[in-house]
Amino acid sequence: METVAPEITYLVHQLQESEYEKARHYAVLSLGQMGDTSVIPHLLKTLQDDPNPTVRAMSANMLGHQGDNRAVPTLFQVFMSDTEIGVRINIVQSLSKLGAVETLPFLFDSIRQTQEPGLLAVLPALLAEMGSPALPYLLQLLRTDEQESVRFCAATTLGRIRDCGAMPDLLQAFRYDTAIKVRVAAMRALGLLGDRSLLPELHNTLETTTDPSLRAAILFGLGVLGDTSAAPILQKAQEEEHPLLRYEATQALRTLGLLESASLSQ
Numbered sequence: 001m002e003t004v005a006p007e008i009t010y011l012v013h014q015l016q017e018s019e020y021e022k023a024r025h026y027a028v029l030s031l032g033q034m035g036d037t038s039v040i041p042h043l044l045k046t047l048q049d050d051p052n053p054t055v056r057a058m059s060a061n062m063l064g065h066q067g068d069n070r071a072v073p074t075l076f077q078v079f080m081s082d083t084e085i086g087v088r089i090n091i092v093q094s095l096s097k098l099g100a101v102e103t104l105p106f107l108f109d110s111i112r113q114t115q116e117p118g119l120l121a122v123l124p125a126l127l128a129e130m131g132s133p134a135l136p137y138l139l140q141l142l143r144t145d146e147q148e149s150v151r152f153c154a155a156t157t158l159g160r161i162r163d164c165g166a167m168p169d170l171l172q173a174f175r176y177d178t179a180i181k182v183r184v185a186a187m188r189a190l191g192l193l194g195d196r197s198l199l200p201e202l203h204n205t206l207e208t209t210t211d212p213s214l215r216a217a218i219l220f221g222l223g224v225l226g227d228t229s230a231a232p233i234l235q236k237a238q239e240e241e242h243p244l245l246r247y248e249a250t251q252a253l254r255t256l257g258l259l260e261s262a263s264l265s266q
Contacts, residue, residue, distance in 0.1 A: 011027040011031050015042060024055045031043060043063050046059040057086040060078070064093055064096075072095065072100045076095065101130055104127075104134060111150075123153050123157065127157045132165070138161075141153075142155055142182075148182060155170060155186045159191075170190050174190060188221070198221070199222070199227050202221050202225075205218060212245055215245060216247075219233075223253070223254075223256055
């Protein structure tokens with residue numbers, strides 16, 4: 001019979017019996033940091049049953065920290081039923097750490113139905129941990145999803161994953177998506193992928209588009225793609241009326257090592 005460490009016994013007791021939220025929160029954090037898989041059932045039970053959303057959120061977080069895929073079904077089940085945004089965010093983070101790509105269609109379906117802009121805003125940072133295995137579904141979203149916010153999320157996530165397999169679809173979105181917001185996200189993602197063959201097209205688009213957010217994204221791209229020949233364009237953009245253009249031009253010059261001063265253009 002396996003012996004349970006006294007520390008685990010004490011913390012589980014706190015988790016199950018304490019009426020104080022802070023004590024249960026501390027117990028979850030401590031159990032999760034022990035690196036002992038015997039704590040997983042206790043974390044799962046807390047995720048499902050604890051009345052406090054902060055404690056449930058920490059349980060979700062620690063389950064991802066364990067790296068044990070046996071937690072995926074319960075994490076997914078609670079994501080579908082829990083209404084607290086903090087709990088849902090931590091569950092998505094853990095599902096991403098655990099590489100649960102199979103849950104992506106259902107996560108996005110739920111987000112569409114509940115209309116959670118806060119969750120959509122943080123999804124790119126969370127889902128990037130899934131890496132290249134998430135590409136097929138994210139590319140499908142970028143190509144076909146009717147919601148602008150979902151296509152934007154897909155493009156931004158693809159940029160964070162930095163897999164060049166996304167290049168053709170991101171380029172298509174940059175050129176033709178009906179939403180400027182999505183074109184901007186695709187442009188930033190393309191810049192992060194580092195393909196300098198895009199530079200002529202970026203220069204051409206910069207000359208023809210009047211949208212400040214898209215122009216700013218192109219300035220960002222010129223910087224991260226290392227286009228030192230764009231220095232005159234960037235210096236001129238520092239004098240633009242729109243603050244976003246001035247900011248991105250200054251940042252691009254700094255990225256290129258062409259700006260000695262740390263002060264931003266006013």
